[in-house]
Amino acid sequence: xxxxxxxxxxxxxxxxxxxxxxxxxxxxxxxxxxxxxxxxxxxxxxxxxxxxxxxxxxxxxxxxxxxxxxxxxxxxxxxxxxxxxxxxxxxxxxxxxxxxxxxxxxxxxxx
Numbered sequence: 531x532x533x534x535x536x537x538x539x540x541x542x543x544x545x546x547x548x549x550x551x552x553x554x555x556x557x558x559x560x561x562x563x564x565x566x567x568x569x570x571x572x573x574x575x576x577x578x579x580x581x582x583x584x585x586x587x588x589x590x591x592x593x594x595x596x597x598x599x600x601x602x603x604x605x606x607x608x609x610x611x612x613x614x615x616x617x618x619x620x621x622x623x624x625x626x627x628x629x630x631x632x633x634x635x636x637x638x639x640x641x
Contacts, residue, residue: 538614538624543576544607548597548629548639549584555596556603556629556637564609566627566641572610573629579604597637615641 550556556575564573581590581603590601597603607629618625618640629637 557596562629577606
């Protein structure tokens with residue numbers, strides 16, 4: 531064997547950290563388009579485990595109103611279609627994603 535490379539993972543969901551980048555909050559259970567490299571799929575944030583204010587690094591006590599702009603959150607994302615994903619640490623160019631709604635990028639993160 532010449533190489534011990536890991537294979538891409540085909541997934542129906544992803545546990546990750548997402549960073550909200552628009553004035554509108556990222557809303558759990560709201561639909562977005564997950565775009566990663568040349569792939570895209572409708573998706574939704576199925577759970578929010580922890581939200582951090584990136585300005586103060588304090589944990590936000592509640593995400594009832596969604597993930598506010600400039601906050602980062604540990605989330606689970608569910609895809610409508612299976613996605614082939616590469617870890618950012620393995621292939622940086624293929625391990626980044628954005629969450630798009632109505633033509634606007636609402637969030638970004640890494641696999």
